[in-house]
Amino acid sequence: MGDILAHESELLGLVKEYLDFAEFEDTLKTFLKECQMKGKPLPKTSGGSLRVSKSLTIQRDLLAAFDSGDQKVFFDLWEEHIPSSIRDGDSLAQKLEFYLHIHFAIYLLKHSVQRPDKEELSERISYFKTYLESKGAALSQTTEFLPFYALPFVPNPMVHPSFKELFQDSWTPELKLKLEKFLALMFKASNTPKLLTLYKENGQSHKETLQQLHQQLVEAERRAMTYLKRYNKTQVDYHTLIGVTAELVDSLEATVSGKMITPEYLQSVCVRLFSNQMRQSLAHSVDFTRPGTVNQCRDQSLGTEQLRCQRGLCQHVLGRSGDRECPL
Template sequence: MSGSLSVVAFEGELNSIVREFLDFGGFDKTFQTFDAELQQKGKPLASPDVKSLSDQKLLAAQNEMMQLFHKGKRKVFFNMWEENLPITLRDGDSVAQKLEFYLNIYFAIYPIKFAKGQTEAEKNMAEFKQFLETRGATLSQTTEFLPFYALPFVPNAKSHPSYKELFTDSWIKDLEVRLEKFLTLALKSTPQPRLFDLYVSFAICHAPYARNNTEQ
């Protein structure tokens, strides 16, 4: 009896999760049939405007990435960039590629702009140089980015005519706005169904139990 009561208590939310998964997976006929049966049987369905667990996680990721941006934490920022943005977007979208390039410039000059010391400045610029030789190499023939390939070799970039704009508050603010808008769209464009999160949570919680049973 208690089991039935617990299901009834969350039935609307469970129906919403199933419906969300069918929609995400493109099961159009099943989705329509499910909707029709819910209506026919008078089953509850949680309001679609209820914020899903996935949405909350994406919002948290966006907020954390913006904080890392402000603090100049390049490594952690790009770890989250890779974790939260699909590779098809990062490698196939020109807006994402250009933004990633400018973000690398920002993190390269961050220690100089905010006076974090010579050691950190050299470290960040070396990481930028490595980026130019790897992921950044794809834009090496683009007129917009060509001047920045010399940035790691300029002794005093802050006063150099080609780069002094990068150190202005307006340039950084503009990049911040572009980043926030991009993350808002990119992270919410293909929200992961809550069923995925539930499965992952279940798998993590029961992984030790499963391993123990296998070993016995």
């Protein structure tokens, strides 16, 4: 409760800012009245209202400079208040800026009652040419803008067929409408209330965290299944090995009393030591009574360590009888 009271003024300010942004006028009036009745602290100034007022002023100044043809004021405001990431990375902003440069370059030709001042016109054309050679060069490969790269070099663009549309009465109002829509969209995004911004950021972060956790869970389950299969296989091999070991111990005890170990019995024991994949093929194709069996086993992709182990086992078992070599 103490933490809430410590930040109560800021929290109430966030609520007030959002209600103002969403145009809940009656709700906002009731909210402010109730805060006053309960003696709740409210920020003396509304940050949201100040931002909205400032953005509206900037928009008006940009549009005024557009109408008056004040190139320097317009582009100073444009570069100051439109983020470079938007100006350089957004295709819509780049196209709009290109046409805005054309607007100011031909402004005197369209709005001068008498012949335009040559020096000022030359200065505007030179400014446009500099833009084409720098930032505007990015659009030089676009078919839509390619004809306008010749504009600075045409003596009288007003009578040139390539630039006929620029001097139509509808061209400037249409461009201004595009500018108004762009500015409204830009400054609306920058005036988003902090409460809404916090909600979006936290919601997106929460969603990304859940996705990461879900992916980690799927991966953990996959590894668990792999380890479980390995464990089950190891357990089966362990029981098989224990059984074979017990039989071999019994066979060793039998040899002490002079009982011979038959090749068929040794074959059955060794086959049981092979993997399940090789068991069936070896049982039908390997003859342990013939020499060269080791090469045949190797050709059937038995591992070196497996062959060494089994060969050593057979040598140990058959070596005591002394009547044959180890078939492995």
